[in-house]
Amino acid sequence: MIPVQRVPVSDRTQVLLTRWTGRVRDAGGTSKAAREQWIKAQTPRKHVRTALESMTRGAVRCMYCDDSRGTDIDHFQPLENAPLRAFEWSNHLLACSYCNSNAKRSQYPVNGDGVCLLVDPSAEEPANHLRLLLKSGLYDPVDKSAKGEETIRVFGLNRPDLVKGRLDAFFRACSNMRDWHGLHQDADPLADRLAQALLDSPFIDVVHAMTRLEPGVEATVVGQATVPALDAWRTAHSLSFCAADADASGIEGVVDNTLVGDDRTQQGRAGGRNSVGLVTTMQNYGLTWTDPTGTPRSSAVAYDEPSAQYRKAALESEGCTSVEVVAVRPGELPEPRG
Numbered sequence: 001m002i003p004v005q006r007v008p009v010s011d012r013t014q015v016l017l018t019r020w021t022g023r024v025r026d027a028g029g030t031s032k033a034a035r036e037q038w039i040k041a042q043t044p045r046k047h048v049r050t051a052l053e054s055m056t057r058g059a060v061r062c063m064y065c066d067d068s069r070g071t072d073i074d075h076f077q078p079l080e081n082a083p084l085r086a087f088e089w090s091n092h093l094l095a096c097s098y099c100n101s102n103a104k105r106s107q108y109p110v111n112g113d114g115v116c117l118l119v120d121p122s123a124e125e126p127a128n129h130l131r132l133l134l135k136s137g138l139y140d141p142v143d144k145s146a147k148g149e150e151t152i153r154v155f156g157l158n159r160p161d162l163v164k165g166r167l168d169a170f171f172r173a174c175s176n177m178r179d180w181h182g183l184h185q186d187a188d189p190l191a192d193r194l195a196q197a198l199l200d201s202p203f204i205d206v207v208h209a210m211t212r213l214e215p216g217v218e219a220t221v222v223g224q225a226t227v228p229a230l231d232a233w234r235t236a237h238s239l240s241f242c243a244a245d246a247d248a249s250g251i252e253g254v255v256d257n258t259l260v261g262d263d264r265t266q267q268g269r270a271g272g273r274n275s276v277g278l279v280t281t282m283q284n285y286g287l288t289w290t291d292p293t294g295t296p297r298s299s300a301v302a303y304d305e306p307s308a309q310y311r312k313a314a315l316e317s318e319g320c321t322s323v324e325v326v327a328v329r330p331g332e333l334p335e336p337r338g
């Protein structure tokens with residue numbers, strides 16, 4: 001499990017979600033009502049799925065296991081005990097059908113104070129509670145964290161297929177990273193291609209855990225031959241994985257108000273997938289568009305180019321027009337064009 005940076009949904013999507021929450025309330029506010037309305041709500045579900053997919057890193061994978069394709073919208077707090085959160089954007093995460101329907105189902109353990117004992121990767125840093133042991137492929141709770149233990153249990157994070165998959169992914173990642181390092185040193189353009197393939201692979205949590213290894217222990221885990229490649233990878237991809245870790249306040253900002261974008265978390269993403277080996281020459285992009293009500297809008301955050309193009313497609317699918325990607329200097333954002 002790696003941190004996921006929640007994006008804001010469009011005003012149009014939020015209006016839809018609010019309207020459907022009203023319908024759940026009008027139908028009695030029960031879990032049965034929530035389930036019935038959720039099944040009917042095809043358009044809101046499409047909007048939510050598009051927004052969730054834009055939050056995944058590389059390929060669209062489950063936000064819990066990082067293995068299978070994310071096919072289901074999971075209600076983090078289940079409809080059974082929070083029917084009025086059925087259409088709440090901050091309660092939606094993308095899961096594979098196994099994690100959603102076979103592992104988590106409607107489980108939502110809480111402690112004696114009613115605080116949830118599951119890690120929400122869009123609201124907090126999973127590594128505060130979960131440690132991935134690369135040489136065994138197993139997750140372990142950090143400092144016997146109850147939240148870590150329950151998260152491993154409820155999501156089945158140590159199920160045998162995931163453990164085997166992580167071990168294989170770790171073996172491949174070490175090899176790929178060494179190959180990437182050779183290409184990177186030769187300034188071969190294939191280095192970027194290989195890095196992207198690695199970032200798009202299942203079990204990205206393995207690469208994430210590799211980048212977090214302490215200097216004193218990394219040689220015993222990845223092997224001395226891989227250490228120079230790992231160091232170079234960290235330098236080239238520093239923003240890709242460390243932004244959320246280094247700036248927990250950005251994540252907390254998302255918890256407080258998930259519908260407001262946070263510059264810091266988005267800026268963190270901006271340095272990610274597009275900055276392979278070229279962090280110092282990173283180019284930022286903003287967007288301008290006209291929303292479905294005819295109001296000119298502009299993005300409140302900066303993106304890297306693939307993310308900006310993805311956001312453009314998402315806005316167009318939501319009925320926005322004149323959507324343009326605009327190159328901006330670091331720290332600047334475009335003005336609405338009206």
Ligand SMILES: [Zn+2]
Nearest residue numbers: 062065096099
């Ligand atoms: Zn999954």
